[in-house]
Amino acid sequence: MYIKGDFHTHSNRSDGIFSPSQLVNLARNKNIDIMALTDHDTTSGIAEAMTEGKALNIKIIPGMELSTRYNGESIHILGYFKDDSYKNEKFQTFLKEITDFRTIRAKLIVERLEKHFNIIIDYKKVLEKANGVVARPHIAREIIDAGYNYSLEYIFNNIINEGSPAYIPNKNLELEAGIKLLKSVNALVILAHPILVKKSPVIELMKFDFDGIEAIYPLNSTNDTTRFIKIAADYNKIITAGSDFHTGKADDTKHGRLASVFLNENRINILLKKLMG
Numbered sequence: 417m418y419i420k421g422d423f424h425t426h427s428n429r430s431d432g433i434f435s436p437s438q439l440v441n442l443a444r445n446k447n448i449d450i451m452a453l454t455d456h457d458t459t460s461g462i463a464e465a466m467t468e469g470k471a472l473n474i475k476i477i478p479g480m481e482l483s484t485r486y487n488g489e490s491i492h493i494l495g496y497f498k499d500d501s502y503k504n505e506k507f508q509t510f511l512k513e514i515t516d517f518r519t520i521r522a523k524l525i526v527e528r529l530e531k532h533f534n535i536i537i538d539y540k541k542v543l544e545k546a547n548g549v550v551a552r553p554h555i556a557r558e559i560i561d562a563g564y565n566y567s568l569e570y571i572f573n574n575i576i577n578e579g580s581p582a583y584i585p586n587k588n589l590e591l592e593a594g595i596k597l598l599k600s601v602n603a604l605v606i607l608a609h610p611i612l613v614k615k616s617p618v619i620e621l622m623k624f625d626f627d628g629i630e631a632i633y634p635l636n637s638t639n640d641t642t643r644f645i646k647i648a649a650d651y652n653k654i655i656t657a658g659s660d661f662h663t664g665k666a667d668d669t670k671h672g673r674l675a676s677v678f679l680n681e682n683r684i685n686i687l688l689k690k691l692m693g
Contacts, residue, residue, distance in 0.1 A: 419681050421450040422674060423477065424494060424608065424630065424658020429461035430481075431551035432662045436461035439661075440468040440476065446675040450684065452477035452658070454494050457514045457586075458549050459502050477691065478502065481608060483514075483586045484594035489578065489615045491591050494630065494656070495603035498691050502601045510597065515549050517587040522550040528582040529559070533575060537562045552576050553662065568667045595625050604690055606656050609633050611640050618644065622651040627690065632657030632679065634672030654690060655683050 426432035427439045434442060436453060443451045451474060453465045462478040469476035478497045483490060501507075522542055529535040537558045545554045556571040566575070576582055589597075598605050606628040610618045612635070631644035632655065648655050657679040659672035679687070 423452040425661045427461045430455035430549040431553040436465035437468040450475040452479040454479040454481045484591040486591035487616045492608040494606040495598035518550045532581040628654035631655045
């Protein structure tokens with residue numbers, strides 16, 4: 417029987433708009449059999465997603481997306497947890513430090529938006545939209561809700577992008593340290609959306625202890641996907657595929673629709689075997 421999976425999704429516990437249970441219900445409507453919840457820098461939605469997954473007979477892989485830095489740019493890594501080691505108190509304390517910094521970062525970005533772009537938005541409303549982990553999409557949506565005539569794409573590319581005077585990076589966690597952190601809680605570690613890595617060749621990143629590459633991703637061209645699959649083969653890495661679903665709205669051009677990309681059944685089985693190993 418054909419298995420359908422999506423291994424990169426976000427709920428409103430980070431910068432998606434659906435609760436973990438709503439997200440699982442959407443997955444069921446898309447005939448998804450297996451799904452990874454990978455919210456930014458938090459595992460807080462996993463329990464809810466897994467409970468709903470059990471009720472709807474969808475396998476939920478507990479995961480997260482961790483923001484790290486390398487060579488002067490943001491590198492995101494996906495962690496898929498093999499067991500419940502992610503509940504470790506020390507690990508959760510570290511995640512809280514990251515998410516607390518995100519709150520400070522958001523306030524600084526709001527202040528810089530007024531200083532450099534004369535864009536005035538209510539910081540408290542940004543926090544209300546965030547529901548826990550504050551990220552740039554919350555700020556972008558508040559800019560639009562405040563009446564500024566910009567698209568989400570324009571805001572991300574020209575106002576709160578890396579290199580903008582309004583941009584503040586996340587808490588500084590070096591790539592190698594981030595990989596070690598996830599592996600310390602028994603996670604498979606995947607390089608997320610390599611198409612978004614701009615300053616470093618992907619093969620340069622293969623010197624780090626990644627288990628796999630998110631080689632199949634909505635923003636890839638056919639040639640990109642072919643190239644990333646070859647890199648995975650050359651460096652003996654597993655291949656994952658994820659939509660990076662956040663909202664499903666037409667103006668969200670940065671992310672894919674739920675179940676918009678797929679792994680074939682053989683690659684899903686390789687991933688599941690690694691998770692059981």
